[in-house]
Amino acid sequence: MPSSVALLITGASTGLLAGGASCAAIQGGLLAGAVTRRRAPAPTSVRKTPRNSLPASETATPLAPVGAFLVGKLLSHTLLGVLLGIFGSALQPSPRVQAVLMLAAGLLMVLFALDLFGVKGVGRLVPRPPASFGRLMRRSTKTDSAVTPALIGFATVLVPCGVTLSMELLAITSGSAVAGAAVMAGFVLGTSPLFAVLGYLFRRSSQALSGRLAALTGVVVLVVAVWTMASALQAGGWVSFRTPGKTTAASGPFIVEGVEENDPLYDPGAGQTGVDLAPVSIDASGKQIVTLTVTDFYVPTQFTARAGVPTTLVLHGKDSGGCARAFTIPELGVQEIVKRDGDTEIDLGTRKPGTLRFSCAMGMQTGAIDFKKDLQ
Template sequence: MRERGGLSVEAVTLFVGGAAAGLVAGTASCTAAQGGLLVGLVGHRPGRDPALVAWFLAGRLAAYTLVGALLGLLGSAVGLPPRARAVLLVAAGCAVIVFAIRLMRGGRHACAEPVRPSGYKAPLLGAATVLVPCGVTIGMEMLAVSSGSPLSGAAAMAGFVVGTAPAFALLGYVLRRISRTRLARFAGVVAVAAGLWTVVAGLNLGGWTGEAAPAAAGPAARTVTVYATREGYRPAAVSVPANVPVQVIFKLVDPGCTGTVTIDGRDVVLPATVRLPPHRPGSLRYVCGMGMYSGFIRFS
């Protein structure tokens, strides 16, 4: 039910729920996937102005709120398919590596007078994080789609940004401190590793890694159950009969990246039952929304 002349109860509920999801489940995954853009802001030009991080968060809030409103208005038509997200993850990982190298080079001039970055760079980089969604973000986007309301969709996404804001603020503070010391080189090495991890995750999500399916585990069956945990999907490989319809029951054990699965070219928020059409003998690979964890279904 919606209230005229004020915020709807649904919008307020979604805002609170989004904030809780961001604080509890989205903090680690989003800072890991999107923190590289903050490295690019703070590490490239180590200014002392803490307002930079605030502008970064403001740009992020504006972008997510707008996307949430569009999702609520237009539905899944404005959502990015898995392959498009994979390309963005690879591009973001490459950008993080470039930013990290600049951070390491900047660490050699820790005593130099800091340069104040352009006024528009911080909010633009914050807004760009919407192009690199973490696994929990995808679940929030689907929630915005299902709301069917621009106000409710915007509230869900805005609440999610508010919930993750403390982690980004802390990351920005740490980066500003490190970028003016000799630790910048060490932080740069860690950021390079994060960038490579993001690139691999994008390749994994797009199905471009060329991994061979591992040996199947368990007896063949037309209905199988897979558990989504913090460490991945269990069992990691299952065997089912070929040329018959199969349903996969995904059960969510732990909140986080594995809570959204990309399977057969579509995104699914868990828990859910996925019905697959008959497949020829072979393997079907599925991944979490961030491309970090994968599983296999072997048809034999």
């Protein structure tokens, strides 16, 4: 079993090299909304500041809310690592629960965006700590901007990105609280430089221009919110926004869809739609084998297979990476981390006619198997 130090280094290097961009795509909107929120008007009873001085919150370093966000994120992920190391996969939410959490995050981003636009009444809906807790924190930090970013950073554990799921699996298999905490803490530390730069830029620009970038930031947050909610709907297996490409026939009596002629894996001379293994086949025992090749993408993305036949899905890892490695079938509650190079088998049982959707954990890569009766 790897040592805790080795797991810490593994987590940090993964976060630095791969996790930062992946997590920024889904959590960046939360960060932007947290560090550039419009401040609520000060109560009239508050003592006025001298004319030539600025409020403490304006003179505070722009890194304060960014640091609070990262500290909250580090704390929650470290605690999750402890729990995963102790209790293992029992704490892993199902794909559809994760999709619901992504939808909630998207809705929260919408609130942040509307708050940045100055929409009246929205500020009451934006999560804020209790007033008494806020006063306590302000006495010690001299700023009103650190509490909410810390809470939002803590809550990012509920909205994992694709690479985070790989680290969670590593924490589960570590077998100890210390090792689980090490891998998750290392991962967050590895992603921190990119998050710190993004947060600093969001915060600094809004201060330098006296808030005139609030509307622009709101647009960015709103776009990320829409993207997040669309991904969540796909990750939950409820909808698919993919437009099927030109279809090609596989060898044998089955049709495989979704490999276009301009796809780098397409090879009409291979008789197998360009992948290493026949996408749909029947073995000697009569079992139907559906083979999905996983690189940074899924190939093919659409299958047509025979219903009423015992079926096994083979995830054929071929230098797999990114979100595609975190494979899910929401309808069945299946979650698998695809081997970088190698096969992972999933028993689908005997399927009735209908469509079975699959996706990566973030809903960015999707596909489906269309089971048909009496397919010739």
